[in-house]
Amino acid sequence: MTPTLVGRWQTRLALLATIGLLITVIFVLGLRSDVFLRVLVYVAVFGFVWDVIYILIQRFRWDRDWPAAFQVLNGITEGVFLYAVIALGLLPFLPARDVAPGVFLAHYGLVWLAIFLWTQGPMRAFFPFWRFHGGRITPRT
């Protein structure tokens, strides 16, 4: 898939709000803590900015594509960055003491992995034309 900026935003939001939320709810119920919900919201918020950066980098690529290897790299960068700002206590409503590294890794990693695998194919069984619009959920033709 060769995403556009709006496509990146829409896909990120839609999948965090569905697959991401589903996994988060399991964590919330299992560990009886709503901290995972707040982490999820931050993933989405920072994601808006990340996507702008990715699109700017993408412009330097002749094919304007974004290989799977880059997506993996993005997932790692975003996770490390998010954990760093949490640990530094820079985020409102998310004090560092609420977030244990192991649990963060499990939650963030699972959400990322589920979304990554979903977008590699199964998504298209439900939304065949999603890819034709650079990842937009609401195709504008």
Next chain:
Amino acid sequence: MTAIAARALTMLLSFRRSGLSRPGVTIGDLPILMGTKGIGRSGGRQTATAIWRGVILTNALRGAILAELKATTRYRLHGMHHVTGEVDVVLEQGENLLGRDPAAVATFDDPQVSRRHALITVRGGVVEVRDLDSANGTYVNGERVMAAELREGDRLRIGDLTLELIGRLLGDRRQTQIVTSADGAVMVVPLPRDPNATRVVDDGVSAGVVAAPPPAPARGVVPDEWLDSDVISEERLRSIGVDVQTCGFAGIGGGMGSFVWADLLRVSGVPAEAIAVIGNEERPYGRYERLCRNSQIPPHERLRSNSDSCPDNVWGFPAYAPREIWRAIRGGDLRLAGRLLWQIFGEPALVQTYTPRSGDVFRAVDREAARIGWPAIVRFGRARAIRRSAEGRLLVIASASDEQHRRHYAISAPFIHLAVGYPSLQLLPDLAEYREAFDDRTRVVNAYEQHDHIYEQLRAKGGTVVLRGRGIVASRIIQKLYEERHNNPKIAIVHLHRSRLTGGHTYGSSKREVDAEFEFQPFNWPKGCWTGEQRATMERADPEERKQLLEAWGGTTTADRRDWRRMVQEGLREGWYRSEYGVVKELAPTPDGRVTSRISNTLAGGGTLELVADFVIDCTGLIASPERSPLLHDLIDRYALTRNALGRLQVANDFEVTGMRHGSTRMYASGAITLGGPHAAVDSFLGLQYAAYRAVEGMRLADPARIRTLNGWYSFVQWSRWARGKAP
């Protein structure tokens, strides 16, 4: 004369304009008229001998009708060549040479056709063919002939090309009637303007004619002059025995473009019975596969296509790479599985791009074709014309003639999808000139033509090949020659370029990679042209911008395949591969059976260079100009359709040919004929699927009752039916 006129009986009418309801005699009736010759003839006396459509035919009358019909007929030869596409030759009165000679009325890209192959003579209404001692002979209706008279509907075969003789009435003689008297005197007079006047029969002296004029021409054949009208009545076609099939969706082409469109309709809830596709290939990839094989892509070789571009599966899931990985795992080849997985993960940044094997794609298409009922959708034939119908639909008139019979049928539908592919092969002008001037199709070939003889000779004797064009086809030919060098190391390649390739194309902040005179790109367009940023940019652009964007993104490129780079590097090092630069002035044969290219060498400051080689292979490609397709040419002409900035068929962003709107009917197009329009990558599997998606969406908006939106749960249900191999 007055006496004759007074006793004259009017009869036989109307060489008329199509679409009107006046009955008459047309060239389609010639065989019937000929066939009645001699019936009831007694003692050589001219008597009323046969009744034909209510008219008593005397021999005199019959003769007069035949003479008049033939004299007002212009003949054409029309046919389809398996590689070059449609051939249409208008025959002039007098002599018409067929062959590869420049003086021929049409030249044929067929090595089996001799330079001066056959001569067609038209005198009045009589058409004769004479073989000019051609190497492979001239055949009429399957029989080899030295000379023969050709009749309407006869099939003339030279080389691989079968041409049908078609009569066409001259425009200025259409309004004519034949008036004959009881004693056999015959006159040809203009037809009165009032159509009813032709029905008046002087019943006072009924020497020959006993009834009103006959209603229709030959059964099952659409008279040519009917096509001279913008609107044709379906009812009227039925009345002359033409099989008019009504359906919801009609496709024209029958290749990959038609297939992915029909496939999308099927998974969008349209039953197979509602779809008809006119084509002349048994399998949707028939022509594509032939072009692949000729340009050195056998089934085990990989196409220049993405893993996700699956003409057998609109979802692109599972893509070809996962399918191949799965097969590798099941076959126990874990190394291959690992390599493929690494490819789809890291392509194109870390590793060369995955592409599927052509044979795997064709097998997948076979499976999908069976699943969606493709055999029931395809109607064999060749679309001759598209017209609006008087009944408010669109009509495709197609010919399903065979060696023995001429037969037309028509498909009537509110929606038409046009996917005819490339009308013909391209040959660089200097190469075309050489072929015509020296009657030599063995040493100078287009890479898409069958040219195995070159490899056979090289294998046996070695030799030098000049390649023209620096695209992917050139890469494939180099690969083939590289492989042949293992059989015979005396094979050398000279790659001839107009100029040195210094830098790659640039667009925005990005630049295309260049190495050893090749410009690299995984596919024939930057990947974002299919579904990403460039797709959206192209759709928004105005016609002039589109042209500029195509220039920026296009150009000749090849795939960055390690093996190909290695072969070229090896060739450069070992000296069997080199590049030359310059503009070819002319080609000429040498006395020892080779071919010289005379080049004005631009790098050496305009000096000349003579390049002697055993073969020249043109790797520059295919032509998509609508002029080369009689069907498109006729359509554009007839309905004054607009062309885009590249001269191709103008389509809207949803690929609709808006000029064909007619009430609630819609016509859509896809493929190479739409390049210059809303999408760059029209000539690719995924581009065809994109065009089909937009067209089907347009059709759905026009008629929501017939088509379901392929989305959400419904899409998943359809996908799971695909996965289980169940019909949609």
